[in-house]
Every structure is written in structure tokens, then in C-alpha cells.
Amino acid sequence: MDRLEHIFALQERFDQDLARRRQLPDYSPTEWIQKEVLAMVAELGELLEEVNFKWWKNPHPLDREAIKGELVDILHFLVSMCLKAGITAEEFYQAYLAKNQENFRRQQGLTARQEYAAAREDGEA
Numbered sequence: 001m002d003r004l005e006h007i008f009a010l011q012e013r014f015d016q017d018l019a020r021r022r023q024l025p026d027y028s029p030t031e032w033i034q035k036e037v038l039a040m041v042a043e044l045g046e047l048l049e050e051v052n053f054k055w056w057k058n059p060h061p062l063d064r065e066a067i068k069g070e071l072v073d074i075l076h077f078l079v080s081m082c083l084k085a086g087i088t089a090e091e092f093y094q095a096y097l098a099k100n101q102e103n104f105r106r107q108q109g110l111t112a113r114q115e116y117a118a119a120r121e122d123g124e125a
Contacts, residue, residue: 008089040077
């Protein structure tokens, strides 16, 4: 089992245990994803707090461990949403590879979507 598959398996076990322990209703996948998007938004807000986004306040030193913890919380919800949508670790990985390749192609101006094209390394648009 690779690391991503391991993460998916651990999250599935956690989600099942949480639902049982908390006697959560049998939400539909749509309802679960909605709830987890909201939870992820809350975690993103906590991450923002860690990186001094409030320019009107005195900044505090960055806490790498706190940032890592918030990123892991975000990953928990992301993986949980994949599971609720029936997306496997392999499917997610393959979708990531395809999107990453497309993102490079867009930045290189190699797609029909010209709004993504960055200036070429030789200075041309």
C-alpha cells in the first residue's frame, strides 16, 4: 500500500468510527460533502490565522508545526470528501497527474485557453 492509499484507508476507518461513536445520521454523499466543505473552509481560516493574513495586527513568528497541523486537518477533509464521492486514492492520484500536466501545458501556452498563457522563457508572449 502506498502512502496515499494508506491515508485513504486511515481516513475511511476514522470516518466510520466517528459516525458510529457520534451516532451521526446517514447523510447522503451530497450532504456529507457540503458539511466537509464548510469544515475545510473553517480549517483554511485557521491556516490563514497562522500565516499573519491580518495586516492590521502585529505579526507573530510563523509556527511550522501549527501550519503543518492545519494542512493535515485540510487533508483529512479533502480525503473524506473523496471517499464520500466514491473516488479512490488511485483515481485521485491519476486525476492529479492529468491536472498537473494540463496546468503546465496552460502555463506554456500549449492549450487553446490563451488566458492561461504566460510569457515564454524567450520573452515572447
